Amino acid sequence: MSKVSFNKPFTQQEAIPEDGIARAVEIMRSGRLHRYNLVAGEDNEASLLEQEYATWQEVDYCIAVTSGGYAIQLALRVCGVKPGNKVLANAYTLAPVPGAIHNVGGVPVLVDIDDNYHIDLDDLDAKAASSGAKYLLLSHMRGHIADMDRVTEICASHDITLIEDCAHTMAAKWRGVRSGNFGKVAAFSTQTYKHMNSGEGGFLTTNDPEIAARAIVSSGSYMLYGRHGAVPAEEVFEKVKLISPNYSGRMDHMRAALLRAQLPHIEEKAAHWNARYDLLHRRFSQMKGASIPERKQVEAYVGSSIQFRADGLTREQIPEFIAACNARGAELKWFGDDEPKAFTSRYDSWKYIDDIPHLPNTQKVLANTLDMRIPLTFDEDDCTLIADIIEDELSHYL
Numbered sequence: 001m002s003k004v005s006f007n008k009p010f011t012q013q014e015a016i017p018e019d020g021i022a023r024a025v026e027i028m029r030s031g032r033l034h035r036y037n038l039v040a041g042e043d044n045e046a047s048l049l050e051q052e053y054a055t056w057q058e059v060d061y062c063i064a065v066t067s068g069g070y071a072i073q074l075a076l077r078v079c080g081v082k083p084g085n086k087v088l089a090n091a092y093t094l095a096p097v098p099g100a101i102h103n104v105g106g107v108p109v110l111v112d113i114d115d116n117y118h119i120d121l122d123d124l125d126a127k128a129a130s131s132g133a134k135y136l137l138l139s140h141m142r143g144h145i146a147d148m149d150r151v152t153e154i155c156a157s158h159d160i161t162l163i164e165d166c167a168h169t170m171a172a173k174w175r176g177v178r179s180g181n182f183g184k185v186a187a188f189s190t191q192t193y194k195h196m197n198s199g200e201g202g203f204l205t206t207n208d209p210e211i212a213a214r215a216i217v218s219s220g221s222y223m224l225y226g227r228h229g230a231v232p233a234e235e236v237f238e239k240v241k242l243i244s245p246n247y248s249g250r251m252d253h254m255r256a257a258l259l260r261a262q263l264p265h266i267e268e269k270a271a272h273w274n275a276r277y278d279l280l281h282r283r284f285s286q287m288k289g290a291s292i293p294e295r296k297q298v299e300a301y302v303g304s305s306i307q308f309r310a311d312g313l314t315r316e317q318i319p320e321f322i323a324a325c326n327a328r329g330a331e332l333k334w335f336g337d338d339e340p341k342a343f344t345s346r347y348d349s350w351k352y353i354d355d356i357p358h359l360p361n362t363q364k365v366l367a368n369t370l371d372m373r374i375p376l377t378f379d380e381d382d383c384t385l386i387a388d389i390i391e392d393e394l395s396h397y398l
């Protein structure tokens with residue numbers, strides 16, 4: 001193959017829908033950006049977004065906040081994690097996950113992963129027993145959903161509260177149930193590189209009225225929680241409002257308006273992602289020197305990124321292979337790198353954690369795992385060209 005290159009940026013997302021832009025401009029003109037700054041009869045974008053998201057997610061309550069990482073730490077707090085409490089977490093995830101545990105004073109108990117990027121259920125069961133942890137923060141990392149039937153069974157058998165990090169599984173399902181609806185609380189991110197884009201932002205969802213009330217007050221509602229849309233009854237707030245500290249982290253009208261315009265398109269976007277993902281998956285599964293795990297039938301994923309293994313390469317060859325692909329515009333990240341780079345870090349680089357365990361399978365799997373974003377500004381021909389470049393560069397090593 002001649003040295004063709006690809007020249008679209010991997011960090012370019014689609015534009016915000018025009019109705020969202022128009023509404024955001026209106027809000028800027030009004031000067032009323034704060035979610036509780038309303039005049040009579042005015043739409044409360046943040047509350048409407050919370051109602052609409054709760055309805056779409058099929059839960060009772062949704063609280064919109066400043067980021068996904070904030071939603072995770074708030075979720076941990078309202079579930080009762082106290083300083084010194086152990087929190088089980090899969091080791092293959094992104095830095096804001098252990099960061100959120102650390103932020104609430106929790107002690108991460110890292111769990112190994114299996115060959116398919118899921119939490120290792122046997123290690124989870126063993127570490128739940130040996131650590132005595134009462135919380136599991138399960139990150140559906142890069143959209144890979146573990147066997148949720150067994151996860152919930154294991155949690156029930158050890159009396160563990162499950163908190164789901166759905167930063168990569170908004171709109172994904174397990175056995176027809178939306179990701180995020182398996183635990184006590186779920187956290188979502190609307191940061192630019194996730195499934196909806198408000199620059200920064202996140203949601204906390206739950207069906208538990210008391211947890212919802214505590215999350216609303218703690219997200220910084222002052223005593224204006226009555227201006228939220230999907231809220232529990234006043235008596236629930238009466239119970240919790242004076243014992244819930246204000247950890248200020250509200251979403252504003254503008255971001256909410258941008259997200260309200262995107263929510264109606266999310267299923268359509270998921271289908272676009274999967275058309276690209278499935279094409280790339282097919283290519284990687286046929287590519288010499290590469291392999292990719294099959295996806296389970298009961299999992300309805302949203303393929304906004306793809307992970308494959310460069311089996312044909314030695315550890316020493318991986319950085320030069322990545323550099324060669326990157327030089328031709330096919331941007332890959334390496335989860336096995338000893339040094340954290342950009343968004344990607346391996347669990348043993350989180351040095352603030354005491355007693356980082358050795359997790360043999362996480363080490364083995366990440367050693368040759370390469371990661372690629374799939375922005376929707378790429379079409380299927382772009383994905384074919386990217387796969388061609390990667391295949392060509394891999395062929396030099398075979």
Ligand SMILES: *Cc1c(COP(=O)(O)O)cnc(C)c1O
Nearest residue numbers: 067068069070094096167189191
């Ligand atoms: C992005 C991300 C988060 C945090 O979301 P932010 O909105 O960036 O704070 C949490 N977990 C995972 C797995 C993520 O990818």
